[in-house]
Amino acid sequence: MYNNKKLNKGADVRLSEAMKIPSELKKVKEASARILQSLLPYNLTAYDLLDIRLCIEEALINAMKYGNKLNSGLPIEIAYNVDNDILKIIITDAGEGFDYENLPDPTLEENRQELKGRGVYLIRRLMDEVCFNDKGNQITMIKKIKKGD
Template sequence: MSSDHAAWTLRREIPSDTTIGSELVDELLAAMTEREWPSADLFRTQLAYQEAIVNAIRHGNHSDPDKTVTVEMSCDDQRATITITDQGDGFDPNDVPDPRSDELLEVPGGRGVLLINEIMNEVAYNDRGNQIKMTKIKGANPPADEDDDE
């Protein structure tokens, strides 16, 4: 059943540049594909990564070219983990308003944290709030909403 590939890992410190940040996920997706992860897991992992890296660069580091973001990723046959750390002041994820509330429905932005929590299996922040650790478990996707008949 399992092909028992060795765990794949990557650790990079990158500048506060969303283009560079976005390219890194391709290596993780290749490692997951090699380990025969389902396409739905690849999509969800890529989406969560993109949201988190953009948040770290834009909101954490305020796109400051003198600040960096550390990206750590690992993948084996059952788990993919992404840790992203910025050099910003951090935030309290509990203070992020729910973008589904009536007064925020038409406000752009503010959906990344909610989205990440919905599509990843485990999400944790450090005490300072400048690091996110996200884990995807192979084949274990949150239940779809009732109106999601795909």
């Protein structure tokens, strides 16, 4: 069982960028690339960018597959911002939400051979703050950005 991972530092970040995309998996990479573009001034390492990309894409895929059941008519709303060295991303689907507090731990021996259940775990490991709304159809991810050389 997980709790929402929270840092107070990210709570007041305002979001200035927003986009709405259809629930089509082919749109995932394009959307993540657009968010990553906003991080260019920070000269992040390729590894850091890879971690952030993984979180964005896992969250988008979950929203499309499990939230909107791949119904392309249902939108995914993405809001994001980088401010004061903090990246904040909010992804919302139009689905019924899910029980984010009781996801199986994929790292337990009995779950390592499972074919599902790693996405949210990875997001929680790679982001500094992760929380869901009560319904479970909106994820907020916050990452403190370390400026590169």
